[in-house]
Each structure stands twice: as structure tokens, then as C-alpha cells.
Amino acid sequence: MTNSPVHRRTVLGGAAAFAAGWALAGCSDSGDGDAPRERAKGQKIQLTFWSWVPGIDKPVDLWNRKHPEVQVKVEKVSAVNGAQYAKMHAAIKAGNPPDLGQIEFPVLPGFLLDDGLLDLAPLGAARHKDKFVGWQWQQAVFGRSIYAVPQASGPMGLFVRQDLFDAWEVDTPRTWDEYEAAARAVRKKGAWIETFAPTNGNRFAGLAWQAGARWYATHDDTWIVHIDDEPTRRVADYWESLVARKLVKTIPDRQNAWYKDLQTGAIPAWVGASWGDALLAGNAPGTKGTWRAAPLPQWKAGEQAFANWGGSTTAVFAKARYPKDALDFAVWLNTAPESIALLIDGGYGFPSAKKGYATTDLDVDKDFFGGQAYSRVFAAAGAHVDTSWRWGPGVDTLYQRLGDAFTDALADGSSFRSALAAVQRQTLDDLKGKGLKVASGG
Amino acid sequence: MSRATPSRPEPAARKRARGAGGSGPRRPSRTRARHARAAAGFVLPFLALFGLCFLAPLGYALHQSLQKTERTGPLGLGREHESFAGLANYAQALSDDRFLAGFGRVLLFGAVQIPLMIVLATVLALLLESASARGIAFFRTAFFLPYGVPGVIASILWGFLYVPGISPLVKIADSLGLHVDFLSRGTVLWSLANIVTWQFTGYNMLVLIAQLKAVPGELYEAARIDGASARQVARYVKIPLIRPALVLTGVFSIIGTLQLFAEPMVLRPLASSIDSGYTPNLHAYSEAFVGNNPQVAAAEAVLLALVACALSFGFLRLAGGPAGERR
Numbered sequence: 001m002t003n004s005p006v007h008r009r010t011v012l013g014g015a016a017a018f019a020a021g022w023a024l025a026g027c028s029d030s031g032d033g034d035a036p037r038e039r040a041k042g043q044k045i046q047l048t049f050w051s052w053v054p055g056i057d058k059p060v061d062l063w064n065r066k067h068p069e070v071q072v073k074v075e076k077v078s079a080v081n082g083a084q085y086a087k088m089h090a091a092i093k094a095g096n097p098p099d100l101g102q103i104e105f106p107v108l109p110g111f112l113l114d115d116g117l118l119d120l121a122p123l124g125a126a127r128h129k130d131k132f133v134g135w136q137w138q139q140a141v142f143g144r145s146i147y148a149v150p151q152a153s154g155p156m157g158l159f160v161r162q163d164l165f166d167a168w169e170v171d172t173p174r175t176w177d178e179y180e181a182a183a184r185a186v187r188k189k190g191a192w193i194e195t196f197a198p199t200n201g202n203r204f205a206g207l208a209w210q211a212g213a214r215w216y217a218t219h220d221d222t223w224i225v226h227i228d229d230e231p232t233r234r235v236a237d238y239w240e241s242l243v244a245r246k247l248v249k250t251i252p253d254r255q256n257a258w259y260k261d262l263q264t265g266a267i268p269a270w271v272g273a274s275w276g277d278a279l280l281a282g283n284a285p286g287t288k289g290t291w292r293a294a295p296l297p298q299w300k301a302g303e304q305a306f307a308n309w310g311g312s313t314t315a316v317f318a319k320a321r322y323p324k325d326a327l328d329f330a331v332w333l334n335t336a337p338e339s340i341a342l343l344i345d346g347g348y349g350f351p352s353a354k355k356g357y358a359t360t361d362l363d364v365d366k367d368f369f370g371g372q373a374y375s376r377v378f379a380a381a382g383a384h385v386d387t388s389w390r391w392g393p394g395v396d397t398l399y400q401r402l403g404d405a406f407t408d409a410l411a412d413g414s415s416f417r418s419a420l421a422a423v424q425r426q427t428l429d430d431l432k433g434k435g436l437k438v439a440s441g442g
Numbered sequence: 443m444s445r446a447t448p449s450r451p452e453p454a455a456r457k458r459a460r461g462a463g464g465s466g467p468r469r470p471s472r473t474r475a476r477h478a479r480a481a482a483g484f485v486l487p488f489l490a491l492f493g494l495c496f497l498a499p500l501g502y503a504l505h506q507s508l509q510k511t512e513r514t515g516p517l518g519l520g521r522e523h524e525s526f527a528g529l530a531n532y533a534q535a536l537s538d539d540r541f542l543a544g545f546g547r548v549l550l551f552g553a554v555q556i557p558l559m560i561v562l563a564t565v566l567a568l569l570l571e572s573a574s575a576r577g578i579a580f581f582r583t584a585f586f587l588p589y590g591v592p593g594v595i596a597s598i599l600w601g602f603l604y605v606p607g608i609s610p611l612v613k614i615a616d617s618l619g620l621h622v623d624f625l626s627r628g629t630v631l632w633s634l635a636n637i638v639t640w641q642f643t644g645y646n647m648l649v650l651i652a653q654l655k656a657v658p659g660e661l662y663e664a665a666r667i668d669g670a671s672a673r674q675v676a677r678y679v680k681i682p683l684i685r686p687a688l689v690l691t692g693v694f695s696i697i698g699t700l701q702l703f704a705e706p707m708v709l710r711p712l713a714s715s716i717d718s719g720y721t722p723n724l725h726a727y728s729e730a731f732v733g734n735n736p737q738v739a740a741a742e743a744v745l746l747a748l749v750a751c752a753l754s755f756g757f758l759r760l761a762g763g764p765a766g767e768r769r
Contacts, residue, residue: 081711086731093736110734112519143516198714221516251606252714260607393518397733404540404717411627411715433534433735435511436518 039069039322046071047326048098050088052079053312054278055346056102059339063329070325072100082396085110088317092116097317099326104312105139106205106395108148111315113393113434118316119145123327131335135387136352140313147315149330152349154273154310155382156206156296159280161268162370163290164191172294176238179297183247186268193269195249195258196239198406201399202309203253203271207239208232209307209389211299216392217441223392225427226441227402228420234299236416243410250410259283271296273309274362274378278347281368288367293374295381306381308389311349350382394430401426506740507531524737531741540719541742545749547631548721552699555635560691562639563646567684568676570647571654582651585644593641597708600637605712625713634705642698646691653687654680689761693754700750703727722746 039045049060049072060074075098077084085107091097092114103111111117125146129137132150140148160172165182168189173179183193197203208215211231217224242248249267251257261267262284270276280291296306314330316323333339337356344351344361351357362375405419424440431438510527513519535541566585570578588596604624606612615622624633657680665675681688703723710716710724718732719725722742730739 082732089731089734109519113513113522114734115522142519218517221518223517250714252711255605255711256602257605257607257712264607266607394733400718400728400732403714404719407714407717430733433738434518435513435522 037321039325042069044069044071045322045325046073047100047320047322047329048073048075049100049102049314049329050075050077050084050098051102052077052084053102053343053346053348055342055348058342058346059333059336062338062342063332067329070322070329072329077102082107085396088116089114092317092319095319097319099317099320099322100330101315101317102151102312103148103315104310105136105150105153105308106202106391108140108313108315109142109391109393110395112142112147113436116318117147118318118320118323118326119147120149120316120323120327121146123324125149125327128331128335131331131354132352133354133382135385136311138387139311139391140315148313149315149327149334150311150313150352151334152275152311152343152352153308153382153385154275154349155378155385156210156271156273156307156309157276157377157381158294158296159270159272159276160292160294161265161287161290162292164189164265164268172292173297174295175301176297176299180238180242180247182269183242187247191266191268192249192261193247194267194271195251195253195261196243197253197258198250198410199399199403200253201402204235204402204406205399206273206307206309207235207271209386210296210305211235212305212386214389214441215398216390218390219439222437222439223431224439224441225392225424225431227398227424227427228417229442232420233417236420240409240416254279263287273349274375274382275310275347275349277365277368277374281365289370291369292372293369293377295377304384305386306384308382308385311352350378392431393436394427394434397430398423398427401430503740503743506737507744509737511737527737531738532745534738535742535745538719538725540717541722541725544719544722544725548699548702551631551635551702552696554632555638556692556695556699558635559639559643559695560646560688563643563650563691564681564684564688566643566647567650567654568680571651571680572672572676574672582648586648587644588641589645591641593637593704594708596637596641597705600633600640601709601712604633604709625709625715627715630709630713630715634702634709637705638699638702642695646695649691650684650687653684657683685761689758692757692761696753696757697750700746700753722749 047070051074057074060072064071077087084102088097088101088103088111092111097116103117108117121144128149133153136150136153139150140146158172162172165172168185170182170185171178173182179193186193205215208231211234213226213229213231213235215225215227215229215232217226239248243250249261251261253270258267262270262280263286265287270280272279277293281288298305314333316326316330320326333343334351335353335356340351340353340356341361344357344364347364350362359375359379360373362378363369363373366372366374401423402419405423406416408414409416409419428438428440508527508529508531509524510530511522512525513522515521569575570582570585575581591599603609603611606623606625609624612622612624623629661679661683662675665679670678701723702721706716706720706724707727710720718728723746726739726742726746729735729742
């Protein structure tokens with residue numbers, strides 16, 4: 001905890017500022033202070049930017065030095081359990097969102113339901129399209145509107161403790177069948193190959209994506225939802241059988257107990273994504289040099305099916321006062337080579353920009369991976385990500401429902417398939433409850 | 443309990459006080475007006491804050507709970523507007539198994555944790571107020587200290603003591619051959635109860651001590667002259683006399699239990715056994731800030747308030763109430 005203790009005076013000051021802010025907000029509501037406008041030549045403005053990406057302040061500082069008239073102020077938001085989106089939705093509702101925000105691909109449609117984001121197409125955003133990887137640009141395109149500038153993606157892969165796998169004479173699995181065999185072999189040595197974290201909807205979505213699932217589609221003005229399609233069922237069955245045979249743990253991932261298991265080798269592998277390099281290096285520094293990255297195991301030997309976990313955009317909120325400048329900043333942040341270099345240092349993921357970096361630039365933690373040029377693994381995966389996957393509205397709720405359903409299934413021993421069926425039903429209800437036209441796929 | 447009456451002003455004394463405060467009988471209407479104005483001046487800040495911070499949000503929540511969002515345009519991505527929904531949000535909340543399960547859970551929690559905590563607080567208060575107690579100031583502060591730790595911080599601290607692989611408690615138990623899991627589905631509710639008990643026992647103890655201090659010393663003296671032992675004094679004099687305080691702590695604890703939020707919220711990332719609707723408050727939070735359905739969340743909050751009201755007043759009636767006890 002790096003927070004300084006809160007003193008009474010700070011609290012009182014905060015209360016006073018709150019009261020003052022309230023009074024000011026009351027004033028600005030009646031006027032046209034919120035209307036978007038063009039910046040006059042030489043006018044100095046400040047844009048606020050909500051983000052949680054580590055090291056994001058560095059490229060922003062660089063921008064601020066280069067653009068004295070358009071100052072961008074980063075306000076860090078918590079990314080624990082989706083707290084940042086709760087905050088953004090609340091701010092939209094309250095009418096005081098920031099100018100720019102960091103929003104991940106899956107939750108973008110949810111913000112459109114709120115009228116929360118600004119359509120960048122009228123500002124000529126389309127001319128930047130070719131600077132970005134095609135499918136990632138498309139993630140923010142709905143109809144003729146463009147709602148965000150892609151920043152980074154997270155091609156999935158497999159991280160393994162090579163030293164332990166070698167000592168135990170376990171080969172790095174190339175298929176999911178081999179992965180299961182490896183899980184058995186690791187279990188014989190007293191360790192667990194992995195954890196199937198029931199509440200990690202993001203990763204489960206990625207695994208379903210790899211298997212060929214299509215959770216969302218659109219038909220005319222109707223959303224088609226298909227959570228329990230055949231590929232997703234296959235993934236659910238697979239993990240259910242690993243759990244049932246006690247070949248994987250079921251603790252939550254990315255929290256202290258999991259980090260501890262990584263540090264001690266009690267868990268020697270992780271189906272993760274490209275941004276996992278910083279996560280592993282930061283939380284298990286003692287295992288430096290022992291990790292390697294490998295391609296995600298395949299359902300059929302020799303296939304090249306990959307998926308994406310994470311990845312985010314820089315979006316401009318609907319109430320942004322200087323939309324043009326906000327767009328300029330968003331494009332610069334995600335395409336300028338000097339900005340990308342700083343973002344890579346911070347560990348932000350795989351760039352959405354096509355140019356401005358070399359794959360080897362991304363090997364930030366090369367020593368941690370024993371000198372492996374591990375980013376090539378993820379670059380190759382990224383090139384084969386199934387790009388027809390689409391996200392729909394209400395993904396946060398979907399993840400929560402999935403987490404609750406898998407948690408229930410683990411507790412009462414019911415099947416993962418019935419969990420999927422329940423989530424499918426609930427998701428249709430949720431979207432209907434939001435006033436959307438929905439239909440079940442399949 | 444005629445002892446309580448001297449604290450009430452005698453009618454004669456009250457009359458005298460009123461006479462002394464006024465400026466004479468000659469201009470009574472103006473005086474009264476001035477008095478009314480003064481009274482209004484004193485009450486107004488309270489009423490303003492009460493209206494702004496209590497009544498207005500309450501009214502807004504009630505209003506929200508009766509609304510629904512409708513969306514138009516292609517794929518519903520066009521404009522949204524709110525319309526009257528009747529009791530649809532309430533129906534949705536009441537047909538949500540997870541929401542109802544949350545109620546069952548906090549009721550179980552309260553049925554076990556509240557009596558336990560109040561008994562513990564009473565025992566500690568009686569011990570610290572007994573004639574033979576030593577180091578009273580130190581122990582009183584030590585027992586009260588956890589209340590000074592915010593609930594979130596307390597939960598983080600206890601989280602470290604619960605998580606396997608990090609927790610020294612789990613490690614010690616392991617070395618003794620016991621395999622404990624504080625965060626499993628069966629145990630996590632009691633792990634939460636432990637945090638709440640740790641936090642609030644000292645606070646309740648202090649409330650009880652305050653009431654014990656208000657008991658006139660001659661009562662103890664009389665009991666002792668009558669030959670009562672220390673235990674009998676506690677049983678037949680002290681506990682009946684602090685009954686109003688016990689009722690008060692009981693009501694506070696019932697309300698606090700129904701509103702359980704911070705502890706499960708903080709432990710959630712550590713324990714997959716805590717789902718998104720573990721307590722009614724957590725469910726409402728998830729509806730509002732994850733599902734982005736503030737209207738359903740408002741309905742759930744109103745239902746929660748109703749249950750809290752019913753249980754608090756039900757308990758007061760059952761216990762006779764602090765006011766009834768005086769007579």
C-alpha cells in the first residue's frame with residue numbers, strides 16, 4: 001500500500017471540495033458549458049484521461065511536453081474486479097465523465113448502451129484505420145460509427161516453468177490432449193499444472209474463442225447470443241473433466257495465493273496472454289530465467305487456432321469538450337513510435353498499431369524467459385487470431401454470471417454444461433431487461 | 443424504576459425555567475415569534491442536511507425503483523429513455539434466487555454472530571467494570587481498538603490470515619496435521635463473522651460500559667449489604683439495568699448485519715466461494731455497477747431497507763424497547 005494515511009484535514013478539505021464541486025456542477029448544468037467545441041488557436045485546454053495501464057504517465061508526459069496547449073491529465077483508476085468501469089458508468093450517469101478513458105474490447109458495447117462514447121467518425125477517424133491491425137480496429141466499429149482507437153491486444157499463449165518440466169521429463173504440450181497428459185504427469189510430482197479459476201470469465205471466453213465459439217452476433221437490429229454453442233461446450237467439458245479428476249486447482253488466479261504457487265513451483269504453467277510476461281516477472285521474480293512461452297495448445301495437432309485475452313482501446317467520452325484534440329491525442333498515444341516505445345516499457349500488451357516498433361522490442365523481460373525471444377510466439381499467435389469474434393453488450397454481467405455458475409457447479413458437482421445453459425438463459429433475460437431485441441443463437 | 447424520575451424536570455421547575463427565559467409577560471406574541479425563529483434557526487441545519495442526505499436519496503431510490511430503461515435505434519444503440527415500470531423491478535429482484543439466497547445467508551449470519559458478539563461484549567464489559575479489575579484503561583482501549591480500523595482494511599488484514607500459502611494460521615494448522623480452509627464454501631461465512639466480531643465487539647462493549655457507569659453506586663452497595671455475591675450482582679442488578687443498551691446494540695447489529703458489504707467485497711477476489719450476490723447489498727452493488735441496472739438495484743435497496751425496518755422494529759417489540767423498560 002503506497003497510499004499515505006488520510007488526515008482529518010484532507011477529509012475536511014475533500015468534503016469542502018465536494019461541496020464546491022457540487023455547487024459548480026449545479027451552475028454548469030444550466031449553462032452550455034458541456035457543449036463540445038473547437039479549441040481556439042492558442043487556447044490552452046486540459047483533457048482528463050482515466051486509465052490504469054502501468055507506466056501510462058510516461059507517454060502522456062511526453063505528449064504534454066510536445067503539446068503545451070493540449071495538456072492531458074492522467075487519473076489512475078482501479079482495475080480490480082472491473083471497478084474502473086463501474087466508475088465510468090457512474091460518471092456517465094452523473095454527467096461528469098472524463099474526456100478520455102481506457103476501455104477494454106469486451107466492454108465497449110456496454111458503454112454504447114449508455115450513450116457514453118463519442119462517435120469519432122464525423123471527426124474523420126476513418127482516415128487512421130490503416131494504421132491499426134484490422135480486426136482490432138473493427139472491435140470499436142458499430143455500423144458506420146467508430147467509438148474508440150485500439151491500443152493493444154493480448155494474444156494468448158502458454159507459459160511454462162521449463163526447468164521443472166525438464167526435471168520431471170514433461171514435454172511442453174502442443175495439443176489439449178497433451179496438456180491433459182502433462183497435467184497428470186505434473187500431478188504425480190505433487191504439483192498442479194494450473195488453476196481453473198471459476199470467476200475468470202475473460203480467460204474462459206478466450207478459450208472458447210480459440211475453439212471456434214461465437215458468443216455474439218447481430219442480425220438486423222437484433223443481438224444473437226450463443227454462450228452454450230458447441231465449441232464452448234467442448235471447452236467446458238474439457239476443464240470440467242480436469243477439475244473432476246483433480247488435475248487442476250480451482251483457486252482464483254492473479255491473487256496472492258496464486259502468485260505464491262507460481263513462486264514456489266506448486267503451479268508450473270499458465271495459459272495466459274502476451275501481457276503475462278510483466279505479470280510473471282513482477283510477481284515471481286525469484287523464478288527468473290526458468291520460464292518459457294509456448295503457443296496455446298491446439299484442439300487438433302498442427303492447427304493454428306489462436307485467441308485473444310484482454311486488449312484495450314482509448315475511447316473519447318460523449319461529453320468530451322474538445323473532441324478533436326481528444327482524438328488527436330488518442331491516435332498519437334497509440335501510433336507514435338516514441339509513445340509505443342514507452343508503453344511497451346510499461347508492459348501494456350501487444351501494440352494495435354501496425355508500425356512503429358519491432359517484435360523484438362516487446363521482449364522486455366527477455367532475461368526472465370532465459371533469453372527466449374518470446375514475443376515472436378505471441379506475434380505468431382496474434383497473426384492467427386480468429387478475427388470474426390464479436391463482443392456484445394453486458395459482458396461484465398456475463399462474466400459475473402459465468403463465475404457464479406461455475407462456482408455453483410464446483411460446489412454442488414453439477415455439470416459445466418448446465419452452467420453454460422443457465423448463463424445463456426440469464427444473458428438473454430439480462431439483455432431483454434436492458435430493452436434490447438435479442439434472440440438465442442442455434 | 444422510580445430512580446429514573448428525578449432526572450425529569452418537575453412541572454414547577456419547568457414553569458420557572460420558561461418564565462426566566464422570556465422577557466416578561468407584556469409582549470408574549472413577539473417573544474414567542476422570536477423563540478420560534480431561534481428554534482427554527484437551530485433546527486434548520488439539521489433538517490436541511492437530513493432532507494438532502496437522507497430524504498432526497500431515499501425518494502430518488504424509490505423513484506428509480508419504479509423506472510425502466512427503454513432503448514431504440516439499431517441494436518438498441520440509439521437513444522435511451524426511462525419509463526414507468528410499475529413493480530417490475532421488485533418482481534425481478536424477488537424472483538432472483540441469488541438475491542434471496544443472500545438474505546438467507548445474512549439471516550443465518552446474524553442468528554449466530556449477533557448473540558455471540560453481544561454475549562462476548564457483555565462479558566468483557568462486566569469484567570472491566572467489576573471491582574477487582576486491573577489495567578482497565580489498557581484493556582478497554584485494546585478491546586476497542588479494532589473498531590478504529592476501517593472495515594476494508596480489517597478485511598484485507600484478515601484476508602492475509604485466511605489465504606492459504608500466505609497465512610501463518612493455515613501454516614501452523616498444517617504443521618499440526620489439520621487442514622483448514624478459511625475460504626471454502628462452508629467456512630467463508632464464519633470467516634466473515636470472525637472479522638465482524640473482531641471489529642465490533644469492542645464498540646458494543648463500550649456502549650455497555652457507558653450504561654454500567656450510569657448505574658448509581660448505592661444500588662451495588664444495597665445488593666452487597668443484602669448479601670449478594672459479585673456474580674449475583676452482575677446477574678440480578680447489572681444485566682437488568684443495562685438492558686436498554688443491550689437492546690440498542692442488538693438493533694445496531696441487526697442493521698449492520700443486513701448491510702454486510704465491505705467484508706465479502708474485499709474477500710471476493712481471494713475466495714471463489716463468495717459469489718456476486720453473497721449478501722443482499724453485494725447483489726445490489728453488482729446490479730448497479732457491474733450489470734449497470736440502477737433501477738433493479740434501487741428496488742433491491744428498498745427491499746433491503748424494508749427487511750431491516752421489519753427486523754429492527756420486530757426486535758424492539760420483542761425486547762420491550764428501551765423506552766418501555768423505564769416504566
